[in-house]
Amino acid sequence: MDPAAGHSLLLADHTTIHLGGPAKNLVWAQDAAELVDVVSRADADGTPVLVLGGGSNLVVADAGFDGLVVQVAHRGVAFEQAGQQMVMHAAAGAIWDDVVTSSLARGLAGLECLSGIPGLAGATPIQNVGAYGTEISQLVTSVPVFDRVERRHVTLSGVDCQFGYRTSALKGASRYLVLGVDIALTPSETSQPVRYQQLADALGVELGGRAAALDVRAAVLGLRAAKGMLIDPGDPDSVSVGSFFTNPILPDAEVPAGAPQWPTTDGLVKTSAAWLIEQAGFVRGFGDGRVGLSNKHTLALVNRGGATTAELVAFAVHIRDGVRSRFGVTLDVEPALVGVAL
Numbered sequence: 001m002d003p004a005a006g007h008s009l010l011l012a013d014h015t016t017i018h019l020g021g022p023a024k025n026l027v028w029a030q031d032a033a034e035l036v037d038v039v040s041r042a043d044a045d046g047t048p049v050l051v052l053g054g055g056s057n058l059v060v061a062d063a064g065f066d067g068l069v070v071q072v073a074h075r076g077v078a079f080e081q082a083g084q085q086m087v088m089h090a091a092a093g094a095i096w097d098d099v100v101t102s103s104l105a106r107g108l109a110g111l112e113c114l115s116g117i118p119g120l121a122g123a124t125p126i127q128n129v130g131a132y133g134t135e136i137s138q139l140v141t142s143v144p145v146f147d148r149v150e151r152r153h154v155t156l157s158g159v160d161c162q163f164g165y166r167t168s169a170l171k172g173a174s175r176y177l178v179l180g181v182d183i184a185l186t187p188s189e190t191s192q193p194v195r196y197q198q199l200a201d202a203l204g205v206e207l208g209g210r211a212a213a214l215d216v217r218a219a220v221l222g223l224r225a226a227k228g229m230l231i232d233p234g235d236p237d238s239v240s241v242g243s244f245f246t247n248p249i250l251p252d253a254e255v256p257a258g259a260p261q262w263p264t265t266d267g268l269v270k271t272s273a274a275w276l277i278e279q280a281g282f283v284r285g286f287g288d289g290r291v292g293l294s295n296k297h298t299l300a301l302v303n304r305g306g307a308t309t310a311e312l313v314a315f316a317v318h319i320r321d322g323v324r325s326r327f328g329v330t331l332d333v334e335p336a337l338v339g340v341a342l
């Protein structure tokens with residue numbers, strides 16, 4: 001499939017926030033070999049490359065991208081017994097939520113809390129996707145990649161990936177082309193321990209308790225829908241990139257009084273970006289232009305229709321600066337920015 005076959009070059013048509021100007025060229029790589037081949041040829045002749053998954057964590061400039069956009073399109077999952085566990089090999093172009101449902105349908109627990117996250121499997125290790133107490137790093141055994149610097153296939157271990165909160169060695173670095181992700185799952189119809197209070201409450205279990213994995217998925221989808229965090233053409237609050245800012249991780253002394261606090265393993269404290277935004281005066285639904293805060297969640301910046309990336313960036317700067325002047329805390333941006341900066 002390519003633009004000649006009727007596919008839009010406009011990146012707004014390929015991003016969940018519906019923003020971004022035209023790509024100079026856009027191709028769909030139907031398998032891993034084609035992905036490597038197309039990107040290698042572009043690298044060899046010095047053409048800039050943007051790898052596109054589901055476009056759900058991407059903010060692209062109104063000017064678009066003056067190079068080659070490669071959409072990762074190879075799908076499929078395979079399973080391999082590994083001792084007591086089952087390793088699932090997901091192709092980079094597999095739709096993430098299909099990966100989750102196929103694991104649950106096979107009676108494998110582990111991914112239930114990551115239900116409903118938009119995008120493709122190949123992007124999940126890049127920012128170490130997480131939700132409701134699970135991060136993909138807890139389950140990843142390896143990540144097959146193509147190293148664009150050394151021009152060879154490599155299998156990265158979890159340690160190589162240097163996973164952190166919404167980050168990894170792969171984020172912001174164009175060196176590695178992710179070809180798939182290998183995930184260790186537990187044969188069980190019962191979920192992993194529920195580690196998120198709101199989810200435990202929704203399920204009626206104690207924190208650390210378990211429920212049927214399919215019930216956990218249903219509860220997660222319900223919570224996500226209530227927050228506009230499920231892509232839904234009928235929900236204008238889902239025209240976003242999800243959370244626009246990450247939760248700040250600060251030395252104890254710098255956490256604003258009254259803010260939620262979650263100690264990290266390295267002696268720092270994670271606090272809530274949503275709380276900081278709200279307390280700085282930006283409530284849900286804030287903004288009177290074509291860009292605003294979601295009516296359901298202060299962390300999501302929403303294209304209300306017809307917006308430009310310039311408007312989104314100006315709005316994001318306004319929010320970030322408001323939080324900084326109120327609390328002295330600078331919020332970091334979560335999505336990948338292409339051709340723009342805050």
Ligand SMILES: Cc1cc2nc3c(=O)[nH]c(=O)nc-3n(C[C@H](O)[C@H](O)[C@H](O)COP(=O)(O)OP(=O)(O)OC[C@H]3O[C@@H](n4cnc5c(N)ncnc54)[C@H](O)[C@@H]3O)c2cc1C
Binds near residue numbers: 126128179
């Ligand atoms: C409504 C909504 C809710 C969300 N909820 C969550 C959430 O709960 N938790 C969470 O962690 N995230 C969440 N996100 C963010 C996003 O869905 C995830 O980060 C997702 O993994 C991005 O996948 P993608 O395929 O859309 O990546 P894209 O947006 O297409 O790409 C993101 C970055 O990864 C790069 N990339 C993508 N694929 C590859 C590849 N194969 N090889 C190399 N580089 C690649 C791109 O170049 C880009 O830099 C949410 C987003 C939305 C819109």
